[in-house]
Amino acid sequence: MPVFKAPVDDTLFILNDVLGIERYSNLAGFADASPDVVEAIVQEAAKFSEEVLFPLNQVGDQQGCKRADDGSVTTPEGFKAAYKQYCESGWLGLAADPEYGGQGLPYTLHTAIGEYMSSANMALMMYPGLTQGAIAAIQVHGDDAQKSKYLPKMIEGTWTGTMNLTEPHCGTDLGMLRTKAVPNGDGSYRISGQKIFISAGEHDMSDNIIHLVLARIEGAPEGTKGISLFIVPKFMVGEDGSVGKRNAVSCGSLEEKMGIHGNSTCVMNYDEATGYLIGGENAGLKAMFVMMNEARLGVGLQGQSIAEVAYQNAADYARERIQGRALTGPKYPDKKADPLIVHPDIRRTLMTIKSFNEAGRAFVIWTALKSDIAHRSEVEADATAASDILGLVTPVVKGVLTDRGFDHAVMAQQVYGGHGYIEEWGMSQYVRDARIAMIYEGANGIQALDLVGRKLGMNNGRAVMAFFKEVGDFCEDNRSDEKMAPYTKAIKKGLNDMQAASMWLMQNGMKDPNNAGAASTDYMHLFGLVVLGYMWGLMAKAAQQKLADGADNAAFYETKLATARFFMERVMPETAMRKARIETGAETLMALDAEAF
Known part of the structure; x- marks a missing residue:
């Protein structure tokens, strides 16, 4: 049976010692997040994840969701009760606006504990995850009446939310969508069309489901310029907030999926359903992208989360399973074989994931801290700088962490050998669940194109230049510290590779757009390596300071430094390979005629 232990010590180390969130007490909500409060919340989230969510993970995978003839959907055994407990404990509204019933605590804290919950049960946590994205969209683009009508119930979890973009004939290319909206003359619209792949589209865990639906108003321009966003509730909502009659929206079927079986992924039919415009006519993509960006950070977190729980199980198995002898001679001569953990290649696998x-x-x-600064700082320059970095790295968070999350779930499965392929051990589920994160909320190839094609050049490259400066300044500030040299030298080498690759793209991407497209995925992963290396630099610096201060749990910080050394020596050199690939351009990729494939 799988195991899971929330990495509480690691989270607190990052929040308190690496990022120093106490320094941000000037931001709304941060003053309430004292170290004692943060630790109490993190510990409670760990307990809830381990004791309530995790035991239902395999249950959800095995049972899945069931659709009845009337279109209603039943979630797996225990999901409804666990979701109710999640809501009653206030987890959904942890970082939400207090004006509508939220606690207003940092999004940074919400994100930190969100990892535990996704590790414990990714499919179940998608229900409130989609709701939080819908809350964000309504918060930013809804009018006062819409906020008052929908947000309080959504923040308390009584109502859930969805996002409806994809149609059978269009996924990424939303300009082709056919769902239409016809004005009723009273400010509402009749929404007609079909949406597919709608996570949490229908279920039995909430009293109402608030669908956010992209559609084209009759007579609107073709393409993405003519798309609007609508609030389409499952049940109509009265002016007093009461739930009324059923709207003309239904679940036509459940998708048969590779993984996340515990989440109801629906085909949704809109048959002249009543909807309400949000964000203005033909401004739907702008409104929806608030939700999309929130979701993309959440999906990146899912990749991280699955890699963590898969790693924990692989490490446990490697310590316990005896197979073969150590190359340098028996380590456990009293046993018939040594545990897997003695073998260098097993350690390579585990250290890479770790x-x-x-x-x-x-x-x-x-x-997440950049997001908090961007949205909560009253200093315009600080908010702008944080917003720049947030926009720049969002595709990197989503693309790199989900690509690697899947790769590492597979690597963790490999540690088990044949047992990893057997369902009872649970590793197959992690591989299957992790795979979707690379696809939804914008497939990772699209994330890479977004990074190279839009984010790098925004505001004349202001964001990426700020990132270069932040990482470069860190290396320069620690250049005279011999203890930091193993980390800063590797980070600086990776940064140099990234800057050279960026310059190559500037010189060659405009000349031939295929050069930018061919380079995009390698550039995204090159960026990922540099920012992850920078994170290790920050952690190494903090760990060394804790050791110098005589911290009690010295082994924790020494392990941090050893793991950082591994990353710098065995992983960071990949930046040179990524740079070399980028600089080959598009010629060989585009050489074959379509018929040759």
Whole structure:
């Protein structure tokens, strides 16, 4: 049976010692997040994840969701009760606006504990995850009446939310969508069309489901310029907030999926359903992208989360399973064989995953802190600078952490040998669940194109230049510290590779757009390596300071430094390979005629 233990010590180390969130008490909500409060919340989230969510993970995978003839959907055994407990404990509204019933605590803290919950039960946590994205979209683009009507119930979890973009004939290319909206003359619209792949589209865990639906108003321009966003509730909502009659929206079927079986992924039919415009006519993509960006950070977190729980199980198995003898002679002569952990290649596998996971955790929390500064700082320059970095790294968080999350789930499965392929051990589920994160909320190839094609050049490259400066300044500030040299030298080498690759793209991407497209995935991963290396630099610096201060749990910090060394020596050199690939251009990729494939 699988195991899971929330990495509480690691989270607190990042929040308190690496990022120093106490320094941000000037931001709304941060003053309430004292170290004692943060630790209490993190510990409670760990307990809830381990004791309530995790025991239902395999249950959800094995049972899946069931659709009845009337279109209603039943979630797996225990999901409804666990979701109710999640809501009653206030987890959904932890970082939400207090004006509508939220606690207003940092999004940074919400993100940190979100890892535990996704590790414990990714499919179950998708229900409130989609709701939080819908809350964000309504918060930013809804009018006062819409906020008052929908947000309080959504923040308390009584109502859930979805996002409806994809149609059978269009996924990424939303300009082709056919769902239409016809004005009723009273401010509402009749929404007609079909959406597919709708996570949490129908279920039995909430009293109402608030669908956010992209559609084209009759007579609107073709393409993405003519797309609007609508609030389409499952049940109509009265002016007093009461739930009324059923709207003309239904689940036509459940998708048969490779993984995340515990989440109801639906085909949704809109048959002249009543909807309400949000964000203005033909401004739907702008409104929806608030939700999309929130979701992309959440999906990156899913990649991190699955890699963590898969790693924990592989490490446990490697310590316990005896197979073969150590190359240098028996380590356990009293046993018939040594445990797998003695073998260098097993350690290569585990150290690779471990070093990515710990840096990935810091990267996600660091990004969440940028989001808090962007949205909560009253200093315009600070908010703008943080917003620049947030926009720049969002595709990197999503693309790199989910690509690596899947790779590392597979690597963890490999540690088990044949047992990893058997369902009872649980590793197959992690591989299957991790795979979707590379696809939804914008497939990772699209994330790479977004990074190279849009984010790098925004505001004349202001964001990426700021990132270069932040990492470069860190290396320069620690150049005279001999203890930091093993880390800063490797980071600087990776940064040099990234800067050279960026310059190559500037010179060759405009000349031939295929050069940018051919380079995009390698550039995204090159960026990922540099930012993860930077996270390790920050962690190494903090760990050395804790050791110098005589911290009690010295072994924790020494392990951090050893893992950082591994990353710098065995992983960071990949930046040179990524740079070399980028600089080959598009010629060989585009050489064959379509018929030759």
